Amino acid sequence: MRRVLLRPLPACSALVLAASCGWSGAADGDGGRAPGAPTGVTAAAGSATSVHVMWNAIPDGPGIRTYEVYRGSRKVLEVPGSEHMVDVTRLRPSTLYAFTVRALDTDGRLGPPSREVRARTPAVVAADRSAPTRPPRPAGRAVGSRAVHLSWGASRDDRGVVSYDVLQGGVKIHSVGGNQTATMITGLRPGTRYVFTVRARDAGDNLSPASARVRLATPGTDDGRDTAPTGFTATTHRSAGAYYLDLSWDPPHVDGVITEYQIRLDGTTATSLVWGGDPPRGRAHYSFYVGRGPGTGHRVRLRARLPDGTWGGFSAERTVTTGAGR
Template sequence: MTHRTLTAASAGFLVLSTTWVGCTAANQSDEDPSLARGEVANLATDYEAENGVCQGTIDSNHSGYSGTGFCNTDNAVGAAVEWTVNAAAAGNVAISVRYANGTTVDRPADISVNGTVVAAAKSFAGTGAWTTWTNVTLNVGLVAGSNKVRLAATTANGAANIDRLSVDAPSDTQAPTIPQNLRTTDVQSKSITLAWDPSTDNVGVTAYDIGNDGQKFGEVTGNPPPATKTLTGLRPKTTYRLTVFGRDAAGNVSQASNQVNVTTPPTSDTTPPTAPGNLSSSDVTNTSVKLSWTASTDNVGVTGYDIYANNAPLIQDLPPSTSYTVTNLAANTEYSFSVRAKDDGNNVSNASNTVTVRTANVPPGGGVPTSVSTVSSGWSIPWGAAWLPDGSALLNERETFNMYKLTQSGTKTLVGKVPNVVTTNGEGGLLGLAVDPNWNSNHYVYVMHTASEGNRIARLTYDGNSLSGYTSLVQGIAKNNFHNGGRIAFGPDGFLYATCGDARNGSLAQDKNSLNGKILRIKTDGSAAPGNPFNNRVYSYGHRNPQGLAWDSAGRLWSSELGDGSTDELNLITPGANYGWPTCEGNCNVSGMTNPKKTWSTSQASPSGIDIVNNVVYMASLRGQRLWRIPLDGTNAGTPTAYYVNTYGRLRTVLKVPGQSAFWLTTTNADFNGSGGAGSDKVYKVLVQ
């Protein structure tokens, strides 16, 4: 709803004063997919030039204008048109200036809001005729109350003919408050009932999202949504780590509630199935083997089987069957397999007999991980890592905010604590790390971290002994307990790239003016790199939570990305491409969206860092607790192979050793999803054959 009031202004001009009265949509139609996803449509308000302050004349001698005329400014530097807008609430808005310029000479103008220039010498290029009208659009911020929007010519030619200003209603950017006091009110073997103190919001809470280990596990909707949820279809004797997030109609998501860890009790059935029998192998290749066995029996019923490799779970919760082909094995490697049965009470049988298999020889192209050695131990969540020119590396610890220097012989030295870092009690903190290509002359290092207002990219000076000179380069990246992205790295072009998660607000990933859900490409002062596809810092968009960055021998950029509840991705990144989130998770057939080159289930991957050695991608997996090897052939990704399944725990970062067929591999077993505790993480060196 818009109320307009005309009031007299000086020099015989009229000032248009507009007050916005907020409206909320109810019972939105499912036929509008954007509204069905909970987005609020912005209503544009038009301000005619003849109702603003025009430093010139109001003319009507060229057709095609709206209203009663247009502003023909004086031919002078500073000749201006100004409007006054009273906004009910502060917010970012899109404004559009409709103009005509019948010459071939650009008539640039400064656009300011409340006296601050927000677009200097904005181009108002020729439109071919004075009767041909077009629009210049940009985003600005308004304050609550009165705002002055001014367009002032920067050359002696004056401004173009200005017809009107259109302004969107301020978008809702305020997230709900954090749900408090998350608790259980009932716990059964297959269900958990949660309750919490409701969130509040400036417009209204429309939903609650339930998360388990940071991935969406369920939701509650309604008007208002109830602050309770019963999760069903759970497994007995299983631990769930649950949080709740408030969400409003604009897609703003709160920070996470407190986390509750709940272990479902066993069922009354305590009798395990019998052990599977007669396990045998066949059809052995360099990456796979077929296993067969005779079925188990149970007093209630067998619900599935687990396959173990070298006494560690490899494939879990297979549906009842008597055979399975295990894939993604390492070449020329010996495996000892066994099988166990499960029932509905989560009772597990004794193991079957063991069969030992050696897979076939190294696949064509090589690039197979061989020996693993420990470089350094005693770490707590090492996250970002980057090489210095002397062959040593710098590493960040996520929760301690410490930066260390680590030599290839394993000598570890504290460099300093990065200032202004805060944790999110989730996946935020001190994250990515990059060393300036010109470090020998400028001694600059770069970090991505969570701060009080959001996520930042910052620069520090490291002189070889200590840190100093903290400078924030990029702010305005929304944070959340989860989905913060965080990886930064210099590309072959000398620019700095950064992965930014969607901060649990999927709509941001499709907004090219938002930094969230993106891969950014910036200069070392934090400004947009030249040649970016949208003339801002955004390089690619439509990402959920990308965390890996690496370039192949041809300079192509690859990125790993954490999926929501089903599908993780390896993407080939091209400038301006849309990678689909939240419309798509994994592959989809939506026009204009780019499919991943490879996908995995979240239980097998949940990837973080990647690097490329001899045109083979090595991808660290968190939940999957394995290293993936993916050979590249140009723009195609070959068959993935898994290594070290459940051997070293949660794997975080891969860092190629300069000048060697080797990489460093770090663990993240000390985080809230791990089981090792502080100091349990290690840095390994993996040789590649």
């Protein structure tokens, strides 16, 4: 399988990780309504030089263009409106930081700041090359069609565990502080099987081996139709004596950013297409080499890796022939 990396992957994937609360915002001078203050904001040190900040999606009102993350009174990051978590890096060890988050809507209205949350980075440890032990006794249970509760035993480390990463399908979807050994994961799909693992991280950014797998299934039904790319088209073109397959599609509407697609060609996986944290807005396009011979038929379809770490439904399958109509 050929893996195409177009841009560096972001430090973490977006996922709503707590129940959202409504807000009735104030109207602006034009009679519109600015977005509310983000709720459920948390901050936890990820290492001696980074803090992981998360917040709830704003569920109602105008579309959110970006979220602005502030360290004290200074804006340090902007993330797309579909993302709800970020790692603030290049911080100083042994320092207390305060963070707030504000939402900017698609009409340019900036909402009020969230409540302030604080996190202290641990002291840096020189030449710390010893990773924490594997988190023991992981367990979990579904608590609804879109949420699960996970727990695990504390890892051991010679200098102390700073944080735990929760992964689904090899994708980091959550992070908690080193003194926390349980968490709730929300924003999942009903009727879906999940496999979670947990890894511990110390102040030197050393990662433990992954825990044993926790296999859970959310109740309900989901045929994948709502998570499949739509408007999928496939054509071919010839360049320098070779034929290429040209794909176009509209990404599925999900709560989070889609950075990876799997392309199936003639019933097998042909390539994995990966974008970074800011993939193209709207309709996506991609071309790849399929051979030099004319008159060759191909069947193609694709699916997205969703922010919860699972694969979504496949698009409609298209059939194309190299050199047809050219």
